[in-house]
Amino acid sequence: MEIEKMTVEEIKKGYRTGEFSAVEVVTYYLERIKEYDEQIGAFLSLCENSALEEAKKTDKKIKNNKALGLLEGVPVAVKDLICTRGLRTTCASKMLEDFIPPYDATVIKKLRETGAILIGKTNMDEFAMGSSTENSAFKTTRNPWDSRKVPGGSSGGSAAAVSAGFTPFAIGSDTGGSIRQPAAFCGNVGLKPTYGLVSRYGLIAFASSLDQIGTFTKTVKDAALGLQAIQGHDSMDATSIRCDITGDYTIHLEDGIKGMKFGLPKEFYQEGLDEEIKASIMSSIQRIIRMGGEVEEFSLPITKTGLSAYYIISSAEASANLARYDGIRYGYRTEKFSDIETLMLNSRTEGFGQEVKRRIMIGTYVLSSGYYDAYYKKAMIFRRKVKEIFGEAFEKYDAIISPVSPVLPFDIGEKTNDPLQMYLSDIYTVNVNIAGLPAISIPCGYSRSQLPIGLQIIGNFYEEEKLLKSAYALEQDLFLYHKVPELKGVV
């Protein structure tokens, strides 16, 4: 019984039919993690005891024919920047190495309510700043498809965990592509919902107006289930959606895409895009046309400028969000201090990694007196423009198709010395966050070197139903989701 290849849907079915028990499933995953995670490095901490306890409870419920939650008994791995009460939540930073939140994030509460079982916290780029998970203060995660390569970032641990068969379902966060890009690099389905659809309460903030919690799954249907579990208005988050929306995203999932119009931003397919990725996406577009979808090229002239606006806005917000880390109330406190000034200064200097400091510096600079107008103000005005441009596009198209990353998964250590290069690789994802739109990344092919390639579908605000429907149709046609990596040893 290869549980590691099962989808959430299949596990739920297995519980219903009595094919296996929750304790068996959780034990299976925990053992697999113990066997292979030393090579992969997906997890920062595991919840063995509590996971098994919860699995026992699930089995009891099943035995007593009690009503089961949407994700009853389904293991879930959570990116380590989401607060879990009583469990260390580190953001992969020395700054929060020993931080134990006294409260659960709303998304954790919701997952518990559906019966999901928290299996562990996953590795990430420190404070979600990065595109490779190499900025973690604790360990580097390796791509399960090729251990020399990065899994993408910043939610690399969650993506790798699903790919490697350590869990059927994982939660991550996406500020500029941090779910979609690792999903593409690791060959699974990464969903970033509309900004506001999922509560941010308990998500340790990087950039408040861009952060959004989302899912990693093997299939689009699993993503639909996952979204249903985590979405909804939260009174603790003033930016969360005010009203109730679609509950069940599986209802129209299989409706097909006949007659749907898809836009292809021509600027996204110009120089800089890896040839293999381009070919793979074009091939998928042919499939869409064959299935009855209409595809049309259009102009979306926001790539490079969007990147600038993104880095200005996200760094500015991050510089303020990370100012609270000073060693006084919680977190890392330096041992070298003579007064309050040096306590704060040294705690911050010693507790934060390079990339975090870089972003804080950029953010402080663009907000500082004399530079606000030159950078931040311009970025905010441009942000409104981006929303308008997308708005115009969605008047014509049901969804937009684009690559996720301009490059294939790269070698560990390859880009760490050139921050600007690293930033430029976010070119296809950041504008989605600037606008607040939903987007999904699904595997659409493999390179000659057997590295996964992802395709991004972008939808209009709160149109996750359309988005998932399109992704499902393509996924089913591609029939790639059953492919899993062989976990090779470290080279």
Place this chain on the structure above:
Amino acid sequence: MKVDVKTINHIAALAKLKFGEDDAERFAEEFKEILEHFNNLDQEDLLHEDRNPANGREASLREDTLETFENKEELFKNTKDFVDKYILIPKVIE
């Protein structure tokens, strides 16, 4: 935009970070590159500012009802120096 070590140190002070000489120089270089890239925003037409901050967003308020966070011990468990219900720090001179 001139970005030198002096600028880096000034910004670092605002952000309560400290850099050694080498690091500060390296930062200055990286900054310059990144800020130059940001200049591509200038090619956009960004003149008209929208003075309406509401922009389709709705207000979100809560009622003035008491909600007590019961477990104070857990709340301050992460504080390094918590004594007799106070958080302690080296003396602050005002």
Place this chain on the structure above:
Amino acid sequence: MILETIIGLEIHVELNTRTKIFCGCSTEFGAEPNANTCPVCIGLPGTLPVLNEEAVNLAVRAGKALNCRINTINKFDRKNYFYPDLPKAYQISQFDLPICEHGYVDIDIEGMNKRINILRIHMEEDPGKLIHAEGEPITMIDYNRSGVPLIEIVTEPDIRSPKEAVTFLTALKAILEYSEVSDCKMEQGSLRCDANISLRPIGQEKLNTKVEIKNINSFKEILKALEKEEKRQKELYDFNEAYKIKQETRKWDSGKGRTIPMRSKEDAHDYRYFPEPDLPPVIIKNETLAAIQNTVPEMPEEKKARFKNQYGLNDNETEVLISKKVLAEYFEDVVSYKVSSKEASKWIKVEVMRMLKESENIEIPAKYLAKLIKLIENGRISRSAAKEVFDVLWLTEKTPEAVIKEKQLEQISGSDQLDQVISEAIEKNPDAVAAYLRGKEQSKIFLMGQVMKATKGQANPKLAMQILTEKLGKTEDLKNFSESIDNADK
């Protein structure tokens, strides 16, 4: 060169909400350290602010009471700076689009009306409190105050003297208290004032360098601090050293009686304001505005005019009554029992105010005070007896009748009773009576004294005198008659 003083004030007022501005913690003063805290107000990672609607309502009400224009769409911004009392290292405040703008307060300066303009009112969160330990190199932080809703009221530099500043603040405090926006207790920190002061030659339009004064804890201290700083600056002008006045913040040290430069916070002014992304804009609907307008109660000036009109009181009599809304309400309550408004105002001005020096609230029900006043009017008790009863009623739960009976303070006003006592006094003191009849007025007083002695001071003096005089008159007649009979016999 004649100099004039220019003063502008920044007043922070804690709003009278039950809970904090961005979380559900209590705002109650005097709790144990760090008891009124939660993940949000101590800025734990992952927490988010959600705006308290009552804070908005009170801010609007304050704006209306201060004649401001309400910005029905306004927003919050982050004010970024590092200080241990600020958990997030930014204060959520309002920068370029505050909730209220362009209001005013009219005050009375030596019989003339003067308008002090208010530039703006904005909402913000209070930081926590730092307590510096004695004798130890430690500071203690209490975050109970962190997140308490504040409004900051900024005046235009319209004030021209320290005294004027106090007059303005007194008027402002009364207005805010009346509108129930805040309890305005400076000693508890729910009202704090910082002042900006500069001097300039009369006739000059430009404002000179201003100095900010902080750490003023009472209205009395405001007067002293401003006078001191005014003097300091004037002396520099006198010696042609006005250039030495730099834009700085000085701390008022009430012990030393002078202002001291505060430790300069370098880059203190680069707050790097930007719009708060965690909070959508504040949108106040017109219906809400109208509803709040209706909750603005009668303001002190209006009440004063009405009291003079309706109750026939003069300036002096109304002054104390309107100084605190609760006193005005009490006064009207007492008067509603149909007693003299002049009497009621006197009792409140003297006796109630006396007891309020020790008590926080008025501890004698209005109907009891009204009762006492009526009993005096009816002659049932004397004024001094009433004062005694008043004190007991303040300190206990007893009723007026019970106390009067207990202490046997009832004036004897029953004519029969008095009649008897007086007749007895006359009989027992024939010499005094005779003396009186011969013309010695003093003897009547002596006889009164005997009556009072016999009644243990409880005789209604007026009535007793009346009856005594009557009886003595009859005695005179009787004597004359008997004399005439005697004479007739001779």
